[in-house]
Amino acid sequence: MIDPFEDTAPSGVELTAYDRVHVKLYMRLLDAAGDGADWREAVQVLFGIDPECEPERARHVHDSHLARARWMTHSGYRHLLRGSPN
Template identity: 70%
Template sequence: MGQATPRLLDDPPVGDQLTDYDREHMVLYLRLLDAARDGADWREAVQVLFGLDPTAEPQRCRHMHDTHLARARWMTEQGYRHLVREGQRAS
């Protein structure tokens, strides 16, 4: 049996603390960063990564894309420090 797909919220967490949601969506964050780096259109990213139809709900989809991408960027700039500290405590 595979792992269940984590529930996707319209708004990812905000703030300076790493959350369970962040841990569960780490792969999504990385794929969003890759898509942005590669110049992928946000509509394509939402369709592929979120499984949503951006033509049906363009405002919601754009919001979800932008807020999750912002959180992914936070992870690369600050959030990773929390992961490092957790890894050091586990050693």
């Protein structure tokens, strides 16, 4: 299981402490999406949420974090390279 997570990933334009802690999770989500994994399986494995019991929450958590992971690949990684203190 990953470090504790929020139901909604950050959405701002700055890298956050939350992002830094969850970089590995973001990469695993991107790998799963790239491999065509079913989002329900990914959310169960990566977040420990049963999508049958909590379908709306499971979908929101997955989509929110996957969107942030995609942001990291397009913009957020620059903050990591610069060593941004956030």
